[in-house]
Amino acid sequence: MTELEAVEKIRKIAASSRRAGVTLGIGDDCAILRPPRPDEDLLVTTDLLIENVHFRRDKHSPAALGRKALARGLSDIAAMGGRSWTCFVSLALAEWVTPRWIDKFYEGLLKLAGDTGTALAGGDLAKAERVACDIVVCGTAPRGKALRRDKARAGDAIYVSGELGGSALGLETGKGAAWTRHAYPAPRLRLGVFLREKLGAKAAMDLSDGLSIDLHRMAKASGLAASVDRPLPAFRGTTLDHVLHGGEDYELLFTVRPRTEVPEEFEGIPLTRIGTMRKGRAGEIEMFGLPLAPVGYDHFRTR
Amino acid sequence: MTELEAVEKIRKIAASSRRAGVTLGIGDDCAILRPPRPDEDLLVTTDLLIENVHFRRDKHSPAALGRKALARGLSDIAAMGGRSWTCFVSLALAEWVTPRWIDKFYEGLLKLAGDTGTALAGGDLAKAERVACDIVVCGTAPRGKALRRDKARAGDAIYVSGELGGSALGLETGKGAAWTRHAYPAPRLRLGVFLREKLGAKAAMDLSDGLSIDLHRMAKASGLAASVDRPLPAFRGTTLDHVLHGGEDYELLFTVRPRTEVPEEFEGIPLTRIGTMRKGRAGEIEMFGLPLAPVGYDHFRTR
Numbered sequence: 342m343t344e345l346e347a348v349e350k351i352r353k354i355a356a357s358s359r360r361a362g363v364t365l366g367i368g369d370d371c372a373i374l375r376p377p378r379p380d381e382d383l384l385v386t387t388d389l390l391i392e393n394v395h396f397r398r399d400k401h402s403p404a405a406l407g408r409k410a411l412a413r414g415l416s417d418i419a420a421m422g423g424r425s426w427t428c429f430v431s432l433a434l435a436e437w438v439t440p441r442w443i444d445k446f447y448e449g450l451l452k453l454a455g456d457t458g459t460a461l462a463g464g465d466l467a468k469a470e471r472v473a474c475d476i477v478v479c480g481t482a483p484r485g486k487a488l489r490r491d492k493a494r495a496g497d498a499i500y501v502s503g504e505l506g507g508s509a510l511g512l513e514t515g516k517g518a519a520w521t522r523h524a525y526p527a528p529r530l531r532l533g534v535f536l537r538e539k540l541g542a543k544a545a546m547d548l549s550d551g552l553s554i555d556l557h558r559m560a561k562a563s564g565l566a567a568s569v570d571r572p573l574p575a576f577r578g579t580t581l582d583h584v585l586h587g588g589e590d591y592e593l594l595f596t597v598r599p600r601t602e603v604p605e606e607f608e609g610i611p612l613t614r615i616g617t618m619r620k621g622r623a624g625e626i627e628m629f630g631l632p633l634a635p636v637g638y639d640h641f642r643t644r
Numbered sequence: 645m646t647e648l649e650a651v652e653k654i655r656k657i658a659a660s661s662r663r664a665g666v667t668l669g670i671g672d673d674c675a676i677l678r679p680p681r682p683d684e685d686l687l688v689t690t691d692l693l694i695e696n697v698h699f700r701r702d703k704h705s706p707a708a709l710g711r712k713a714l715a716r717g718l719s720d721i722a723a724m725g726g727r728s729w730t731c732f733v734s735l736a737l738a739e740w741v742t743p744r745w746i747d748k749f750y751e752g753l754l755k756l757a758g759d760t761g762t763a764l765a766g767g768d769l770a771k772a773e774r775v776a777c778d779i780v781v782c783g784t785a786p787r788g789k790a791l792r793r794d795k796a797r798a799g800d801a802i803y804v805s806g807e808l809g810g811s812a813l814g815l816e817t818g819k820g821a822a823w824t825r826h827a828y829p830a831p832r833l834r835l836g837v838f839l840r841e842k843l844g845a846k847a848a849m850d851l852s853d854g855l856s857i858d859l860h861r862m863a864k865a866s867g868l869a870a871s872v873d874r875p876l877p878a879f880r881g882t883t884l885d886h887v888l889h890g891g892e893d894y895e896l897l898f899t900v901r902p903r904t905e906v907p908e909e910f911e912g913i914p915l916t917r918i919g920t921m922r923k924g925r926a927g928e929i930e931m932f933g934l935p936l937a938p939v940g941y942d943h944f945r946t947r
Contacts (some may be wrong), residue, residue: 377679466691546673
């Protein structure tokens with residue numbers, strides 16, 4: 342397969358993905374988009390997914406990978422309380438990749454794109470020794486209203502959505518509901534909008550690298566300390582280590598004013614209060630009275 | 645170095661790169677940008693740069709690589725007659741990468757970003773077996789006015805900027821002016837705007853994969869054939885093969901109405917008429933009466 346043929350193939354696959362605002366998609370030097378309305382902000386996120394680092398080809402089906410590449414970007418849009426708009430896929434293909442693998446990769450990606458109203462508007466193709474995918478997702482939020490990790494206030498109640506640690510458990514065991522959780526993460530797009538519009542949340546982020554490091558990041562960005570003093574919502578079968586330090590749950594971590602009434606769940610996803618933001622050394626996390634080190638999953642650390 | 649430290653390092657390096665319209669840059673889940681004006685289109689391009697495919701670490705300095713990664717994206721903006729606005733850098737780092745290498749990579753990238761008014765607004769970091777960089781560049785063009793490869797018309801005069809084949813020669817010889825041409829390509833941003841605003845050009849693209857394949861792509865997208873019937877502007881020391889099929893010159897290929905007066909050069913860059921667009925089988929290129937196969941540099945083809 343030549344690059345011309347591969348681009349043509351992807352262009353045909355993506356033709357179903359057109360959306361209002363996309364004047365020109367795949368096939369030219371740039372995509373041409375009509376910008377969001379002036380009363381909206383443009384959100385942009387990029388996420389790498391790399392063979393033998395983020396996935397192994399013998400474990401993940403191409404459809405699951407395409408879906409997950411996009412889900413990671415969508416999760417960042419969700420974390421800002423944004424609405425998804427367009428995506429761009431840069432894909433480096435290794436020699437082992439077959440035309441069928443490419444079909445299935447885009448099939449998985451475009452299924453989730455369709456479900457979330459996201460148009461595939463462009464990207465790049467190259468060959469490489471290992472498969473690597475960089476996904477760019479653009480979204481929108483009302484001007485000045487995007488949720489940010491540096492907007493937590495002292496006294497805010499800290500919440501997480503869903504159950505934690507399932508993805509890390511799935512990565513270990515490779516089976517069951519935990520594996521499904523790992524391989525098919527669900528970006529919490531509607532929840533993000535709900536937090537912003539209905540709960541008046543100002544601070545949120547997605548749990549991509551693990552609660553301990555992500556809460557540390559939010560507290561640090563907001564110039565606050567945090568106390569975790571309530572039971573954590575755990576995925577069935579997980580250990581405390583999975584729940585505290587496991588990556589890739591893609592649930593939302595958010596804060597609201599202490600008296601805000603937060604429902605017990607949103608569309609079936611539990612919302613659980615786990616602690617409180619407080620004045621103190623920026624980024625310092627205490628759990629049941631003891632310091633909690635920001636371990637989490639760090640791409641640069643060898644576990 | 646942990647990812648936290650690396651992100652902190654890059655955030656500090658990039659702090660100098662803020663620009664109007666960037667509300668929030670590196671460090672949160674998404675960048676927050678104020679969108680372009682409603683009378684402008686948003687241009688988006690993504691480009692992969694991969695170790696052992698697009699570069700070798702023993703040949704390219706990190707500063708040259710950072711610069712080139714951005715130059716490739718800027719060249720796509722130039723090809724649409726756009727103005728550059730923001731960029732996002734996703735960087736996968738191999739084990740051999742040192743903190744100094746990262747410094748120099750961003751130094752080279754940010755120098756060109758500064759020279760072209762492009763803000764570094766975000767990106768991603770990961771580890772990998774080989775270095776890979778995906779660059780996203782966003783730009784703007786007046787609404788509906790971006791140059792497109794599918795807008796050539798029958799009878800249009802075909803032009804190229806600069807001298808061709810130098811990058812391919814430099815890749816072969818690894819030295820001299822040709823190597824400089826290969827390692828430090830110059831995105832033709834001001835030329836792209838000039839073509840759109842002053843020459844009424846409608847069709848353009850950048851010569852990234854070689855004249856024979858890129859002209860084929862433009863003709864095919866426009867539903868036309870093309871004749872090349874004038875001497876080609878060649879970089880000193882190149883062969884016909886370099887000029888016709890060599891990649892990465894990053895000059896502009898463009899068409900204008902046949903009677904348009906095109907200056908001999910723009911800011912010292914020669915503008916040379918090489919042929920004419922004509923009715924015929926879409927994508928068919930004839931050179932001095934003989935069919936010209938779209939060879940060029942194809943990432944999926946083994947030469």
